[in-house]
Amino acid sequence: MDTRTKQMLAVLLVIVVVAGVGVVFIMLPPAGVPIGQLFTPGAPANTPAENIIIVGILDPMTDIQGIGAWQGAYMACEELNLAGGVTVDGEDYYFGVIAEDTSESEASLDLTKGTAAATKIIEEDGAQFIIGGFRSEALLAYQEIVMDNEMLLFGTGASTDIFCQNVLDNYDRYKYFFRVIPINSTSLASSLLRYIAYLDGYLTAVTGQNITKVAVIREDLTWTEGMGAFLDGYLPLYGLEVVEHIAYPITADAAAFATYWQQIDDAGAQITVPVISAQGGILMTTQYQQLQPKCIMAGIDVMGQLDTYWTQTAGACQYEVVLQSTIRTNKTTRTIPAWDAFLAKYGQEPIYNAIGSYDAMYILAQAIEDGQTFNSTELIPVLEEIDVNNPFEGFAGNIAFLDSHDVFEGYIGDTIYSVVLFTQWQAGGVKEALSSGGYIYPDSVVTAQLVLPPWGINP
Amino acid sequence: MIEEVIIFGTVQGALLALLALGFSLVYGVGGVLNLAHGAFYLITAYIIFWTIPLFGFTVSAIVGLIAVMGIAAFTSLALIKPLQDTHIGVVLVTFALAFFFEQFVKYFGDPLYHYIAPWVPGFITLLGINLQAQLLALVIGSIALVIVVTLFINKTKIGKSIRAVSQDAEAASLVGINTDLVLMTSLVLSALLVGFAVIFYAPGNYIAPHIGWRYLLLAFSVTIFGGMGSIPGSIVGAFIMGYATTFTDYFPMLGPEYSQLIPIVVILVMLLIRPQGLLGKEEVQ
Known part of the structure; x- marks a missing residue:
């Protein structure tokens, strides 16, 4: 056998091995969260598409942060829908959740994955509101796409101060950002x-x-x-x-x-x-x-x-x-029941991204009910009313937004805010x-x- | 500080020696730059990790060693041998293999970090310093393996063949030495050393799909420093690098944040003043 033939055989062997492994990968169930698929758990089967409020989850979906964020949002979505969804102008609407993978937990961060995921979730998946973000460097890049689309973005993972400083420094552009969890750096x-x-x-x-x-x-x-x-x-x-x-x-x-x-x-x-x-x-x-x-x-x-x-x-x-951020203790009256429900549903304790996305879904639902609108810009003043005097009682604590759209940290009397x-x-x-x-x-x-x-x- | 540098430097050096010895051996024999060297560490660690719940550590370690030797033999015969005439071909195919194993453990396992419990529990006190017993096992095991490999290369027939091929492959072939077999043996021996590095060092450490690259880089650095293809150079270089790294950790004006920088500076200086490495031979053009 001459050298050229041997080289060709080697290349063929590599192709066969790679193709074989590829086939196995395709046949395996997908790891992590299903990407680009809309789920409407708890919504009535005959709900028309126009009555589904689509919430997009942007996070590293093969890693614990993204999986947690998806689980929290999914559980809240199911609970909200089973409770009847939200009513706007006398008509019932239900929630749907859809995920895209930003791959932002990878050691070698590729910012384009986050921006591509944000573009896809808005333009192809039809998300009306966004929840997520974990790694500050990545979120800084893809939040710009969300802001361009004048869409509410609930931060549920990144702690860097800059996101809320942006709201103070350039309110008109960044007013759509609200941090739910964690407290800032x-x-x-x-x-x-x-x-x-x-x-x-x-x-x-x-x-x-x-x-x-x-x-x-x-x-x-x-x-x-x-x-x-x-x-x-x-x-x-x-x-x-x-x-x-x-x-x-x-x-x-x-x-x-x-x-x-x-x-x-x-x-x-x-x-x-x-x-x-x-x-x-x-x-x-x-x-x-x-x-x-x-x-x-x-x-x-x-x-x-x-x-x-x-x-x-x-x-x-x-x-x-x-x-x-939270364990099974009575930060609010909702903390222990939500913790137990999560544990029963998924067989594992919620990480902070899960708790944050759960709360973000409920905050959004309350704002839509109170504001009677799906327009992000019109929902902002409604969300800004959730303050220290009028907090949202959530899983993570009593959530109160500051002028910067950051959460208030601390406690007053018996009311525990985001601590x-x-x-x-x-x-x-x-x-x-x-x-x-x-x-x-x-x-x-x-x-x-x-x-x-x-x-x-x-x- | 001297006691700490001696003890922890010896630990680092023992690990580096195990990693670099095989890498240098394979380069010395066939001029093969095996970029899947770190991936051999990775796949062995995962095979052991996946099989511990089934068989316990001892059997899993044996399974891991056999598997990585098999993978090395396959790599030599099916991937390196057909492309051996082109150095760039070998580099590319072993690079691809390393990526393949990284993705393999990610998909068939998960992308998360995992911890393997030490099989030598507890700690011992040496010169007033607490040292994990597992790390002492690494030092003893590494020294024993280095001696065994040195004896193997110097005293056995196949070892002498390895030396002959590393000195002049063409001449060795002319006197009837099967150079393909020698290269395969070198690669299997290299994989065996990596396998033992896993057995001694992965327990008490974390594993994750990307760790192979780090161990490849360590082996590569030490081999450049000690001299490409020089086995004594790799051993001496490993311990010098180990002591340099630990000294950096302890020296008041430096600190751990510089511990990855100082070895690179040492390599750069070595390349400038002695490009063939510490004990490498200057090639005659």
């Missing part, structure tokens, strides 16, 4: 700071030790830079010293994390504050349990918010305190809401006391 950092200050006092009282030494470990990414500088600047004002500040490359693996924990323990840290959204959280947590540095870990570990984290870390997350909870993974894989000493939320939502790691705290 500044409020997030402030909540974290207040909790660490509370934890300092609590630990001092419980252990009898002088708690003054804090370590910060964060991903070396843009979103953590400001928060790292914020903690470095403000913790000393509370009498706390930042004894170690580690900004690690996002690709750091097990051997690297062993060195980080050693550095933290060598520095004598008593509290370690993680600011982590990616997979590094798994290694940080598992090595914390294996190496047992004498400190308590409390901060932002996005993967630690997932109900699968206990299994993923083989229980190593026990004692870790993580910031979380983050500090929760702890405890024995048996349960996650409990801890006290914040009233600094962030009232003790009425607390479900358990903080449990310290048995290996102690550095002197």
